[in-house]
Ligand SMILES: Nc1ncnc2c1ncn2[C@@H]1O[C@H](COP(=O)(O)OP(=O)(O)O)[C@@H](O)[C@H]1O
């Protein structure tokens with residue numbers, strides 16, 4: 001049985017100076033699930049989060065938590081009455097309070113109950129024994145964990161996190177992300193996490209809501225958003241892309257890499273076939289003797305190496321294609337550094353191509 005919807009946002013809208021910044025955003029998050037609101041800087045992510053938190057007033061729309069309206073017609077609960085936990089990049093702990101006092105800050109109840117909850121959370125974020133330290137005695141990562149414990153202490157029904165990892169050292173970040181995710185799952189809150197980094201969203205999210213220009217353009221599991229993007233820009237947000245332009249004729253598009261079925265595209269209409277660098281394959285087996293078409297890989301096309309770079313996990317090779325002089329980039333696992341001018345045959349993973357009509 002799917003978990004109950006904890007947070008439900010419907011048609012939330014906000015303009016600044018007549019310009020819509022958040023435009024009819026709708027999303028829902030179930031208990032124990034993480035939804036990442038992902039998009040480029042300035043697309044309206046923080047404003048959306050702030051409206052859900054209750055620190056920014058929507059012009060229209062509705063916000064429900066546990067089925068109860070916290071914002072809507074005639075309703076506008078203050079942030080402290082919404083049962084939301086907040087965590088931002090600048091999570092400023094209270095410097096004059098100890099770690100334990102920081103975590104206990106938003107807690108009500110008797111002393112023993114508060115102490116028990118603080119102890120439980122410090123253990124959960126791996127900071128048992130740090131209770132009497134002050135924030136300045138902790139590393140950035142440790143402070144971040146205290147902030148997480150503080151936000152979770154009152155058992156919020158919904159956790160709202162705005163780029164909470166962006167202030168952290170790159171090298172530490174992945175470990176802290178994973179540890180944070182584990183704690184969030186244990187606590188069972190519904191989590192809405194804002195980020196502009198696709199890697200972070202892929203790593204953290206049960207569901208990604210991709211935002212652009214104030215709107216959610218696609219929402220789904222990370223696998224689906226990555227492998228079935230709604231348009232070229234959605235594909236390009238997650239990685240570099242290659243684009244092959246062609247014309248659709250009777251639901252078929254001929255390219256130097258073979259024919260593609262392109263149903264639903266107008267006869268004579270321009271289409272773009274989009275493919276990520278890791279799905280462009282070099283036809284090594286044929287040693288340049290191609291073509292050797294297979295159903296999966298289609299027809300090889302020849303190009304010459306313009307540039308090859310080794311990036312550690314992979315090598316990126318740029319090819320100038322014989323058929324039209326365009327540049328296509330292939331990612332090859334490990335070390336592969338062919339000389340500039342080397343001619344090689346490329347194939348594309350047909351099952352990994354996205355076809356979009358031009359002008360859409
Ligand atoms: N209080 C405000 N007054 C005017 N413009 C604002 C205000 N808050 C945000 N904006 C504008 O709204 C847009 C979206 O901002 P924001 O939600 O912070 O984007 P993101 O978090 O995705 O980077 C930006 O163009 C920003 O300048």
Ligand SMILES: [Mg+2]
Pocket residue numbers: 045046047162
């Ligand atoms: Mg922001």
